[in-house]
Amino acid sequence: MSIAVIGGIKRLETHYRREASKRGINLVIFNVASRDMDQKLRRMDAVILFTGQVSHNARTEVIRAARRHQIPLYQHHSCGICTLRDCLDCCLDANKQIQA
Incomplete structure (x- = not known):
């Protein structure tokens, strides 16, 4: 499962990746807005947006x-590790329900 994280804090990237790898998720992090976001998000299974x-x-x-692209979007104002952990768990639960 591939999930994109938009926003977040640069110094927490390694912690974000560690939490995702514990759950078997490939995490792609975009800390700054970049061109062609549409193309970059196209292949993601979910998007987490730290508003x-x-x-x-x-x-x-x-x-x-x-x-x-009909990609599930999770928006949260805070960008801490606990928030990311909760979002990743929600993504995994939603994915299990779709596959069942």
Whole structure:
């Protein structure tokens, strides 16, 4: 399962990756808005958006891309490890329900 994280804190990247690898998830982190977000998010199974760490324009672009490609989107204001952990667990639970 591949999940994109938009936003977050740069110094927590290694912790984000560690939590994802514990759950068998491939995590792709975008700390800053980049061009062609639509193309980059296309192959993701879910998107986690930390709204407190991105610009309004980046948030709008990510939401638009997630809707266009029917990708589950989880938005949270805080960007701590516990928040990410909860989001990853929600993604895994949703994926299990879809496969069942």
